[in-house]
Amino acid sequence: MAPAFQPLPSQSRPSYLKRTALSLLSGLLVLGVLELGYRAFLGVREARGQKNPRFYVCSAPVYEFDPAEGYRYQPGVSAVQALIQDGRVVRHWPVQVNSDGLIGEFSGPWDSNTFNIAVFGDSFTANPIDSITWTDYLPEGLSSPDGRPVAVRNYGRDGYGMLQIVGLAATRAETLRPDLVLIAFLTTDLVRARTWRTVQVVDGEERVFTTIEPIRAPVKARVVDTVLIDRRVTADWCRQQEQEDRRDDPLLVELCSRYRRYRAEQLVVSFRDCRRLFILNRLLYKDPYYGLHQPDHVNYARCSEFRQDAEFVRDMDRLRSLQIPVCWVHLPILEEWAARRHIFSKRHAVFATSLESFGVEPVSLLSALPSLPRDYASLFLLPYDRHVSRRGARRYGEAMRMLLIRKGLVTVQAARRADSEGPTKKAR
Structure with missing residues (x-):
């Protein structure tokens, strides 16, 4: 008969507390090594970013402060914007705001004789980077079920998230009374906070600030520069810089120096700070500098879900009370496509x-888009930007037309086909 189990003497049993303490100590040591390595990596990257900054500069501000909406585009403004990267101008483009205060060159009739679609979204819809967006291609060859031609107004605004997209949609729909409200959003829009933009002159320099507070003149500690402003920037100067790669150009050197100065004002990072873990910030918030910098161009909502935001709930109620059809479309970015x-x-x-939970059933534009083609790079402003190019805007516009037709919201005009090479230019 097998002997009964006899426990080991207490002096030979491993101590549970000792093992736990040893495991915790080992974990802390590993975390400490990873944190030190990550801080070294961030330090090198920060130094490189200071030496070779990437930023935008515009010849004139296109924004004006609005306490309710965050900001508006200034009607009739024409400007030149450029991307500066690694100390040189890599791309430039015109920024055109039409007489309605909307991005783009085209503005057509909007009356009882047209089927009016008001589109709301973020920069992927506004596309201030090329002033041509998918909404310019949307009305081609379309009519309402009762035969009216389709008219589109694009109320997309760069930097907006769902909180502000819905707020603007409710406000504009109350005034415009469109036949259809089209809310086009990206995945990232779901978690964006409300932001405001304001133009201020600081120490003789014209600056455009983004802030998380609805204040026209916010304190310096609560802002970030949206874009550099310099009225000496012209299309001819940008073209010359792109062709000749003159990194020693006096204006270019001054712009890079100004950007470094602004960034130093707004990002206070000490890699000797032991009160926080950069690697933990990266894992939890996707941002190693979480809590260290001032408001960014895009900020995260403070609530953990939409029903916790009282203003959003009111905006949804306002939108529903209008009894106007609302189509929610989830746009894919390049990686999602x-x-x-x-x-x-x-x-x-x-x-x-x-x-x-509000009864919203978004439909994905992926359902109307074909597989990503091999020459996908031409659909986007790669390699310097991930917004759509004119070719990409056409592709997204065609997919949106197909989606709206499938849903029975619009139909194809019998006498007109959407086979032209560009958007139909209408009267300004």
Whole structure:
């Protein structure tokens, strides 16, 4: 008969507390080594970014402060904007705001004889980077079920998230009374906070600030520069810089120096700070500098889901009370188009579920887009920007037309086909 189990003497049993303490100590040591390595990496990257900054400069401000809407585009403004990277001008483009205060060159009739679609979204819809967007291609060859031609107004605004997109949609729909409200959003819009933009003169320099407070003249500690402003920037100067790569150009050197000065004012980082873990910030918030810098161009919502934001709830109620059809379309970015699915973080998924709790059933534009073509680079402003090019805007506009036709919201005009090479230019 097998002997009964006899426990080991207490002096030979491993101590549970000792093992736990040893495991914790080992974990802390590993975390400490990873943190030190990550801080070294960030330090090198920060030094490189200071030496070879990447930023935008515009010949004139296109924004004007609005306490309710965050900002508006200034009607009739024409400007030149450029991207400076690694100490040189790599790309420039015109920025055109039409007489309605909307991005783009085209503005057509909007009356009882047209089927009016008001589009709301972020920079992917506004596309201030090329002033041509998918909404310019949307009305081609379309009419309403009762035969009226389609008219589109694009109220997309760069930097907007869902909180401000819905707020602007409710406000404009109350005034315009469109036949259809089209809300086009990206995955990242789900978690963006409200921001405001204001133009100020500081020490003789014209500056455009983004802030998380609805104040025309916010304190310096609560702002970030949206874009550099210098009225000496012209299309001819930009073309010359692109062709000759003159990194020693006096204006270019001055702009790079000014950007470094602004950045030094607004990002206070000490890699000797032991009160926070940069690697933990990166894992939890996707930002190693979380809590260290001032408001960014795009900020994260403070609420954990939409129903916690009282203003958003009121805006949704306002929008529903108008009894105007609202079509919610989830636009894919390049990576999502390639993957044929929308890519959600846990926080994105929570906000998406929260949106559905309002009875919203977004439809993905992926359902109307073909597979990403091999020459996809020409559809976007790669390699310097990930917004759509004119060719990409056409592709997105065609897909949106197909989606609206499938939903029975519009139909194809019998006498007109959407086969032209560019958007039909209408009277300004």
